């Protein structure tokens with residue numbers, strides 16, 4: 273029997289991990305394995321999914337669309353040994369999913385798996401705030417590779433419907449419809465056209481991983497984020513602030529929105545562990561590291 277595979281793609285911060293978490297916790301009784309690929313070496317998504325999945329494999333330090341193709345192949349083989357009933361792959365928000373689809377049609381794997389659905393997450397609020405996103409070749413490649421588009425963070429407005437019409441994909445607003453289990457678990461890929469050749473790279477993006485062994489000054493940290501906001505596409509990770517360093521926070525910044533929430537204990541985070549991703553132009557990792565270093569409360 274072929275193990276179904278669902279690939280979740282979509283731009284940075286669009287809601288892929290959130291959707292996969294909902295899927296893992298959904299009422300379907302399936303044993304699901306998740307393979308996730310974060311942009312940086314700090315594999316935050318794998319940590320956020322670990323409690324809910326049967327097996328979680330995090331692919332670190334690269335993007336599965338290119339550098340990590342071999343790792344993805346190995347991970348799929350490893351995961352298949354545990355006989356899951358479904359495999360969910362989260363593509364990095366900086367990946368062109370065509371590289372992943374290539375791996376999924378590997379001649380040996382094809383005897384064991386079947387790619388049932390490729391879903392692209394689109395952040396409705398992000399598109400309304402930054403319509404230029406529609407022209408980003410990476411964003412477009414992610415939508416083009418998908419069988420359908422799932423809209424997060426907002427309703428399907430007439431304006432959004434018109435903006436997405438050229439891509440000719442079925443549009444499903446998660447807000448109204450909830451998690452489309454039937455679509456994700458059904459075989460929507462049966463009539464999928466072969467992927468167009470070529471690959472869009474993420475050269476226009478730049479990431480920074482930053483760690484601190486000391487808790488941070490909240491006002492200084494917030495000022496740094498505010499300062500780099502125009503270039504910043506995504507930030508996520510764990511933080512401790514003075515004067516209550518015993519409390520661990522999860523930072524989620526995607527598009528225009530930043531949120532801090534209480535995080536499950538992580539003894540490996542003494543002060544902070546963060547990944548920040550921005551548009552290469554104007555995003556200077558060295559200067560940003562120095563600015564972030566200044567937010568550490570020393571002594």
Ligand SMILES: Nc1nc2c(ncn2[C@@H]2O[C@H](COP(=O)(O)OP(=O)(O)OP(=O)(O)O)[C@@H](O)[C@H]2O)c(=O)[nH]1
Nearest residue numbers: 283284285286287288289290291365424425524526
């Ligand atoms: N309001 C709202 N927020 C959402 C929704 N989905 C995700 N978010 C929030 O958006 C932020 C990013 O969500 P993730 O699920 O981590 O996004 P992602 O696509 O996995 O991000 P990367 O893997 O970093 O590209 C988090 O703060 C989520 O809580 C949604 O449907 N509605």
